[in-house]
Amino acid sequence: MPSRKEVLKMLSALPLGAAAGSHIANAANRKRDGAILSENGKANRVMGDEAFRNIGVEPVINCRGTFTIIGGSLERPQVRQAMEAASQSYVQYDELAEGIGRRLAELTGAEWGMVSAGCAAAMKHATAACVTGGNPEKLIRIPDLTGFEKTEVIIPHNSRNAYDHAVRNIGVDVITVETEKEFKLALSSRTAMIYLLAGRTGPLGLKNVAKMAGEYDVPVLVDAAAEDLTIPNAHLRDGATMVCYSGGKALRGPQCAGLLLGPKHLMQAAWQASSPHHGPGRDNKVGREEMMGMLAAVEAWVKIDHEAEWETWLSWLDTIDQRVSGIDGIDTVVEEPSLPGMSHPGALAPISNHSPRLEIHWDPDRLHVTGPELAEQMARTKPRIVVGSGTDDEAGTSYITITAWMMQPDDAEVVAGRIHELLSKKRSPRSGDMQAPAARLTGRWKVDMQYYAGRSEHVFFIEDQDKNWVEGAHQGDFTVRDIGGTVEGTTVKLLSTERLPGDRVTNIFTGTLSGDGNSISGKVFLGEYLTASFEATRQPKSGDREPISVPEGPPLAT
Structure with missing residues (x-):
């Protein structure tokens, strides 16, 4: 393992620019620089791994991709250099945004560009720009859009996703459409923007949507978060008004930065809605380090082999x-x-x-x-x-x-x-047999859900049990959905999923059945929302059994 002194020596040897000279000399320099960067990368990784382990967290090797929950991507060396340099000086942020916007236009071929605090923030600022038109009297009233001319965003059903919360955060009404006919009917003078996921095709793909939206002069935003940056931009070419990217994915820029490209007037309105300006985007702070780091990522992107x-x-x-x-x-x-x-x-x-x-x-x-x-x-x-x-x-x-x-x-x-x-590794064959259930679970169960800072009362209706397999309904806080799973001995495992357009919350219950078979307690795994605990108690059947009287005609009183 390199010592701290050796690591600092490697860092100090990192080149700041390309060397001049002949083709042969340049090739040699690239080889030398690559070796230095490789050694520097190893040193940084050792330092990073140890920093995590020092607080009891074991790092991972990423063979999965640019998932934020495991760190997204690694910043390119040019990005780290730019961020370090930016952190050493002060600058007026509006002037910085102007300079970066101009340079992004030169690099990407878009009319203008903006750096945001992630791709979702870019979506939020773009929506605000389309709703306010750059009017600060409107901006400071978001999310209350009372009296606004533009209050709706159309999203095709196949573009609904968990990230469109960023659009909804502005307070707009989201109109979800499934067909071209529904799309045309939804377009109106109230439509502020169309939001599309990149890669969607067919009648509600970008080219056709842009054509229909153009008749009403409605901007189209394409979410291309994990995409390669194409130059000239493929989405702007196909009719998008704006396109946004994650900085911490393919571009390997700052993990907490995003990129928004489009016409200058909308980019300026989006920047107005961003930090450091007060309003609904003040919580999406982007610093000079991320701004210059994101620009460096684009600069590097256009030069990389x-x-x-x-x-x-x-x-x-x-x-x-x-x-x-x-x-x-x-x-x-x-x-x-x-x-x-x-x-x-x-x-x-x-x-x-x-x-x-x-x-x-x-x-x-x-x-x-x-x-x-x-x-x-x-x-x-x-x-x-x-x-x-x-x-x-x-x-x-x-x-x-x-x-x-x-x-x-x-x-x-x-x-x-x-x-x-x-x-x-040699493994024993699996046994196909399941342990007999300790009890039947059919019936109604009151479920006490214990979250980090609150509780809710849910209900299980277990309607059928076929040996180890059970199924029924799960009444949550807002909806009733299917639930199913197994009981093996005293171990109970159940699965249900709460679904909304673009969102879902998976509940995986694993618990232990009590000796009398009338209670279950254990944990709930909530996917990205981590965990909760639960205690379910079987409810007794109603003892009231009254005969049902069937009337012979219509009611005589109401």
Whole structure:
């Protein structure tokens, strides 16, 4: 492990600019600089890993992609340099935004650009711009849109997602449409904006939506958070008014930054709605460090040899493939989505999460482990490795996936060794038998849900039990939804999902049945919303049994 002194020496050796000279000299300089950057990266990783471990947190190897919950992406060296430099000086933020907007226009071909505190913040500021038109008297009244001319945003059903909270935060009414006819009927003088997820096609794809919206002069915002940045911009070319990107995904800029591109007047209105200006966007603070770091990410993006980067990713996957493909019963395949003009093979694909991927398939009845089980084991034991997983019911196989683009140079050997170890492990065949249930669960259960800072009363209606399998209904705070699961001995596992357009909350209940079979207590796993605890108590059946009188005619009194 490098000492702190050695780490600082590596950092001080980091080049600040490209060296001049002949083609040969430049090649040598690039090789030298690459070696320095590689050593610097190793040093930074050691420091980062130790910093996390010092507070009791074990870092992970990212073979999954740009998921924010595991850190998104790693900033490019140019980004870190720009952020460090920006942190050493003061600047007037409106002047900084003007300079960055102008430079982003030069780099991307868009009319103007803006840096935000993440892609969701860009969506929020863009919505505010379309609602207020840059009028601060309107801005300070958000989310109360009483008296506003523009109060609605149209979102096609297949573009509804958890991130459109950022649009709704402005106070607009979201009009969800499923057909072209519904879209046309929804368009009106009240429509402030159209929001679309990138990659949607058909009647409610970008080209057709932009054409219909253009008749009412309604701006169209495309959410391209995890996409590669295309220059000229593919979405603006196809009719989008604005497009937003995450800084902490493909661009490998600051994790807490976003990029918004579009016409200058809307970009300026969006900036007005952003911090440091007071109003609904003041909570989305973006600092000079993130602003300059995001600009540096775009500067780097236009210069990077993306073909060479792709080949590097393939080499990492090949290292893993070569190690695991020799295991008896294992099949591997490398998937390569491609783009026009790129020489590597593969079918034309969307540019979101654009990375080669290694799939490792096997028969779970032969190796006695499923892909999701293996992925869980890899994520929870050292070295912690995050991979994708799933099952292919049609082929009768299970699998894990290795996505290359957010891996680091030393990861491939570690990942290859760990997967080889786990897939080579001898496991006993699974028993197909389930332990007999300790009790029947049919009936009505009052459920005390205990959250971090509050409680709710829910109800389980367990309507049917077939040996170990149960199903029924779960009455939550607002809706009634299906619930189902198993009871094995005294262990109860139940699953229900609360769904709203673009949102869902999964409840996985795991608890222990009491000796008398009339209570269950345990934990609730809420996915990204972490955990809660619960206690369910069986409710006695009503003892009242009264005969039902059927009237012979219409009522004579009401």
